[in-house]
């Protein structure tokens with residue numbers, strides 16, 4: 001499991017290099033003459049706020065499960081119940097500089113038991129292993 005966490009962190013590191021939000025290890029990525037509208041900074045903050053609000057709802061009602069069901073404030077586990085939303089969100093957390101979420105996610109990912117599915121047998125039969133593996 002540590003191997004998976006390390007792989008994810010490596011992938012996120014690559015994304016962070018390309019990030020308009022922070023790291024500039026790779027140097028100039030965008031066209032130097034690119035003009036962004038003056039509202040871009042505000043839009044960036046708005047997107048970050050929406051992510052924080054949404055992820056906090058996931059944390060409150062569905063943490064550790066695959067997906068939040070926002071209307072019923074419940075969860076679903078269509079991807080083996082390994083916390084797919086956490087894994088999916090890690091690159092975003094890193095790019096947005098949300099270190100508390102990211103560190104919580106790294107800690108969670110290191111404890112996923114990939115040998116045990118929490119998805120019901122009926123659902124599991126329909127979901128291909130390949131699709132799940134791609135997501136993780």
Ligand SMILES: *[C@@H]1O[C@H](CO)[C@@H](O)[C@H](O)[C@H]1NC(C)=O
Pocket residue numbers: 072074075076
């Ligand atoms: C929430 O979802 C779980 C898993 O599908 C289900 O077992 C449980 O009954 C649901 N709880 C509520 C309050 O709907």
